[in-house]
Amino acid sequence: MFSIIVFTITLSITYKKWFSDGHSKLDLHQRFIAGSLAGVTAQSIVYPMEVLKTRLALGNTGQYKNINDCVKILIKNKGITALYVGYIPNLLGIIPYAGIELTVYESVKKAYNQKYGKNPSEPNIFVHLGCGTISSTCGQLGSYPLALVRTKMQAHAIVRGGPDLSMHSHFYNILREEGLFGLYRGFTPNCMKVVPAVSISFVVYEEMKILLGLNSN
Template sequence: MLRRAWGFLLPTLAGQEYDSDRHFDELFRKLNRHGRGMVDIKELQKGLESMGIPLGQDKVIEQPVTNGKRKLLTLGTFIQYLRDNEKTMKMTFKSLDKNNDGVIDASEIIYAFKLIGINIPKKEADKILASMDIDGSMTVDWTEWRKYFLLEPVKTVEEVLHYWNRFTAHSLDTKNMNIISRLIEMVKEGGIISLWRGNGATVLKIAPETAVKVWSYEQYKKLLTEEGQKIGTFERFISGSMAGATAQTFIYPMEVVKTRLAVGKTGQYSGIYDCAKKILKYEGFGAFYKGYVPNLLGIIPYAGIDLAVYELLKSYWLDNFAKDSVNPGVTVLLGCGALSSTCGQLASYPLALVRTRMQAQAMVEGSPQLNMVGLFQRIISKEGIPGLYRGITPNFMKVLPAVGISYVVYENMKQTLGVNQK
């Protein structure tokens, strides 16, 4: 029975037999000590490991049959695992085979790593190829790929790259990822204009977002204080948090479009409308609110801290250093805005990172669509706690001057319009 089932499976998977067909068949028959076509999972793992093929129990065994203290695996379960894996492996192989010539070469491995910000030399790419290459061609075709990754607990493009990264960890250090090298790669991939990819959507969203935030901030402050009462720090924080949540809810679909345009390849979208149309067509309306929950959880402390700290700093300067003017001046306002934004960013950046990854993950072919908790777990398991703050340096470089300028304009417009501050 085992031989017939196994013989049926392999041509279905590959269109031809694996070199190790006989070894797998013999292993199953040898370990089938409990009858009814079942093998002990731990014994199966040891047997496969002796053949140089690690078997990830958590990936294969979803519903094992329990017999006392033993966990048994049916041949049918293992067959279904192989069938499901081949579909994912095929998608991953095609994603890496950029020129569609049916093989993966060193240049395509180098390019894949560059997309995640890691630069590797050709000799390291050759080492990776050599670990999979069977015929000595220094390329990997589909048969070699399938044979190598059939029972590995890595399937998606991202998982494969992390697997290779560990495989040559001494040279593929993520410290190679830096702002300058990433800027250079962006220019090579799409020219100077690629540095402003998604900026149109940012400009379109920032006007209503800022207007709603500052208007609702003033309204919430009025709601939380009595007439003539001086507003306290707690009321400022709550008002800022509610204002940030209100503004983000209002403009969030544009946030998703902005992210997709920014991380997309050159020519993937012709513009804002084309991007929104494709998201709606292929992913549905719900895609416009992917990452909304972590975004909301992040914007509440960020907006609350940002607005509250800004007004506290400005009030402190006016109380202690101002002479005859109630206008602190551009320099002071820029400093207050930059410092308040820094405090808000440090408190909320991990949630902002998860939000951005949730918005962008649908663009990676073969990548699992993880929720907020799943993404947090994956980042921490693969990169540790520092991984939650990856990219915060360029974010500071972008946000600090932008927020500072926004507050300068905000204060000047308040004076021009005659808006009184509590």
Template structure:
């Protein structure tokens, strides 16, 4: 029969082993986790199998499963004791709050209570060892840092307007090198998303510069005009430098953010939301100041006609010769001013949506799921974009000053080509 703990593990194994062949494979493990109501990532089953499958035969025997749970419970017990700061055998909301603060994130006591509520089964508003063990037994979430990772703010939509607050990285992620892997992954994802949305980005810039009350330029008319002038490939003009500037911008923003956070924090352990906003805005302004000439080049290359420039360097040379070095910072002021409403509203909306979810829907798990994160990030990013769009329009108009192709563009889609081009040239 074994000990009560071994009997509990045996019953759990029998529940997962749906075909009763004495082995639990990845398919049974995933179905079992879903059937037991464990809200785990898709990779959870694979992680359990990879760690517990000693003979590498693609399945877990009862012995392997028992050995895995024994080691996993040992780790969970150590973590429970580290969180139980007063060593009374229970974790309360204040201890969860302190754990978050130790990881560099400030949360309210009410938020900590909502997280605790997702694990509290007996309604005592504390978590004992059994509740902690049962909650995390089949989950890859093994500490409060893993819970924290759910709510790290990141940009969901990247179409070239990178003004958002940089990602937060814990001390463990910095020491392990995970931060640069995430930056690289973000850069690759940004390059793919920007390339996919490049035609829409070019259309946006085209309409920002050329649309007016007189020509009534619309989406289809703009696309048609660009394709007629340069073919399908012209829809991706300016995308090369738009992708190229991701790496330096992300690296500068991250380094500036860490330095500014350190200066603001002083002797404090954590930064409040408003302090993160200030640090993020200053970091964004620093990055934009350094890479801003690339923004001007991107706008000019996006608006160019066939044969106007031989490439990136030729574009930079012509701007320097014809307009001087100051032309590389046209539109800089509205661009920097746009960071404040964008980052502020983006972060504020995200925090509001996050808090609303924690208050109303976190009763079963602190994991919001990918759809909730996607919705929160998309809504907050969209609100930030809307708030800063007037300044973005002014910036693009100023960046485009000096182009000489206004009349050529206008003649292709304006009903009366004799109309003035002062609106398109500004």
């Protein structure tokens, strides 16, 4: 998880440079687009590993010898698309999540700098951790329902003989059986896992900017 987050943040630096002329600061929508593009790129690359993780975690004991065996069985039975089960809701979820997370992080940090008269490079580690916590929580609130549906689709694909349910069908079933709160089932433990990782990653992000000689735009 940590490596994926750092990868996403690093990609956002590249995408932000596309929008920047080197002098003016990026607008809010440009930060959002850069964050979303970074999230989509990173998740598209690593998504098969998410599917394999779910398969190995929920599969029967001895069902797969190792990760390579899992890949071979999935491709043999259902083709390469088996490695991208739930990709669409994941994609729809990562766009607002990554965009909101990176936009909120830099907006909160900017507000802190303006209020206390600090330069962008001066906030200490606790400020960066605090900004990361706020931004990650906002991102989770906006995208968690789609992440839940993605996980359900991955888990449902393991059931043999069961009907293939679409993203819309999973949404409908959750709302029918559990209501709106059902879309946030497991939200608290997920935040307990994700928020600290994201907060620490933003500290790494700030250090990488200094190392790479990038400005704060």
